[in-house]
Amino acid sequence: MGNELDKSMCQKKVQLIKESINKVIIGKSDTIDMLLTAVISKGHVLLEDVPGTGKTVMAKTFAKSINAEFQRIQFTPDLLPSDVTGINYYNQKLGEFTFRKGPVFGNIILADEINRATPRTQSSLLECMEEHQITIDGETRILDEPFLVIATQNPIETSGTFQLPEAQLDRFIMKLNMGYPDKAEEISIIDRFLLESPFDTIIPVCEKEDIINMQAEAKNIYIHSALKEYIVDVVNATRNLKNVSIGVSPRGTLTMINAARSYAYIQGRSYVVPEDIKKLAVPVFAHRLVLKLGMTREDNRELFIEQALESVPVPTEEWS
Incomplete structure (x- = not known):
């Protein structure tokens, strides 16, 4: 194989x-690369960051760039599973039950402040994320492709929140932090948004079908x-770390295998x-x-992954 892909359209x-x-x-740029890696891997992203760092704008811009349908769900303690997935209701005019789609029937789904909803409502996303389908009243409906859930949560506020269970965390291909911009970047943000929002000028640069083709090519x-x-050695190393249950x-x-291939793809290899x-x-x-x-701080998790990486020799081969 050559060093670079014979790049398709x-x-x-x-x-x-x-x-x-x-x-x-x-x-x-790194966050954008990771977002693209996730969607090409048919995965989902958990964004943990403080309000105002651009999570919603990035999701909307991504959806607009690929001409996809964007849906936002504001998670609150009183949000019901049917508010997410949809509901069958009796249509008196037609004299029959009619299905009203929930916001999950989109392409790019922003699940904003997902940890504010009850575990029951959080779990309503599980089948959607894993199977790209939803079952309501015994009837299974296939979700449109591409399908990407970008869930956000605030790392600071814990009052009135429900921690995501491990089963749901495991369904996110990756967890990202956008972080604050540096001084020069923040000045650039001011200049760029001074007269009008650049979001209004965004036009689609590809179609949803292109993303589906990218997923196949990757x-x-x-x-x-x-x-x-x-990869397996690094994974095994995480299972043997002293402070990891x-x-x-x-x-x-498997997620790493898919993510690594997708990341290589977007890098042109x-x-x-x-x-x-x-x-x-x-x-x-x-x-x-x-x-x-006693070891549940987020930076500890990152430290332990670094330790696992350091404990495993990096192979040296001719990778192509």
Whole structure:
């Protein structure tokens, strides 16, 4: 294989999507790469950050750039599962039950402040995220593709929140933090938004079908057997860490394989390299760790993933 992909039309559009989002979101190239990696992997993203850092704007810009339907769900303690998925109601005019779609019937779903909803409502997303379908009153409905859930939660406020259960955390391909911009970036944000919102100028640079084609093409990215073994060794290392009760699950292993191929794809390569796995390790693995009592700070999770990486020798091969 060559060093670079013989780029298809869809693969070239990856750069157009990045450029489109960068017109609105400044200084978050890594986050944009991770978001693209998630959608090409058919995964979902948990964004944990303080309000006002651009989470909603980034999700809306991404949806607009690929001409996809954007839906926002504001999670609150009184939100019901049917408010998310939809409901069958009796239509008196027609004399029959009619299904009214919930906001989950979109392409890019922003689940805002997901940890403010009750566990029952949170779990209503589980089937959607895992199976890309929803079952209501015994009838299964297939969700439109591409389907990406971007869930947000505030890391500071804990009053009136319900911690996401491990089963649901494990269904997010990665957990990201956008963080604050630096001084130069924040000045650029002021200048860019001074007269009008650049979001209003965004036009689609590709179609939803292009994303579906990207997902198919990414499956052809080559990953060397030594790198598969490397991923498994890192995963096993997380299971043997002193302060970790439960390490990365086999689902996490498969997730890393898919994410690494998708990340290599958006970088324009036809094969995965060890740096891809190192880059993805914290966002893909850290939130899957269940820590022992007294070690539950988020930075501890990241530290433990770094320790697992350091404990495993990096293989050296001809990756292509």
